[in-house]
């Protein structure tokens with residue numbers, strides 16, 4: 124079954140990036156949707172399994188593209204959903220959870236900002252059910268650095284395409300704007316889904 128693009132409209136609630144930056148980003152997201160659908164079709168119709176080779180093969184190309192495109196779709200949807208909000212604050216349930224695993228909400232925040240600065244792809248607060256812990260993880264690409272079965276809770280795109288048009292090389296300003304405008308209502312629903 125084909126993946127269908129979710130509709131994200133630019134509104135005044137999207138306070139982290141301007142419309143131009145948003146539109147560019149949305150086109151990239153559409154590109155990942157198109158590519159995963161193209162790859163899935165090719166995987167369905169007799170891919171060259173016999174020629175599979177880890178140095179180079181068409182099948183390897185499809186397998187590399189499959190997780191890159193699909194994780195690109197999933198992470199962008201989480202990101203677009205959580206970049207609204209007007210300087211609201213997380214509620215006590217979220218703060219207690221972050222206190223438990225990071226020492227305090229402020230310590231989590233500092234750690235997340237550092238994680239974002241250290242990332243070439245994504246910074247993610249996730250819940251890892253295997254160790255029953257919240258973790259800030261750093262991805263260098265959509266499918267490089269993920270923790271299996273972890274659930275994304277806060278997702279920040281740190282690819283240069285996410286901010287460079289608007290913020291140029293001022294990565295810190297982009298991260299700061301994101302931290303101050305996280306949509307905590309969306310995040311709360313994600314926290315509750317893994318309780």
Ligand SMILES: [Fe+2]
Nearest residue numbers: 280282284285
């Ligand atoms: Fe992106």
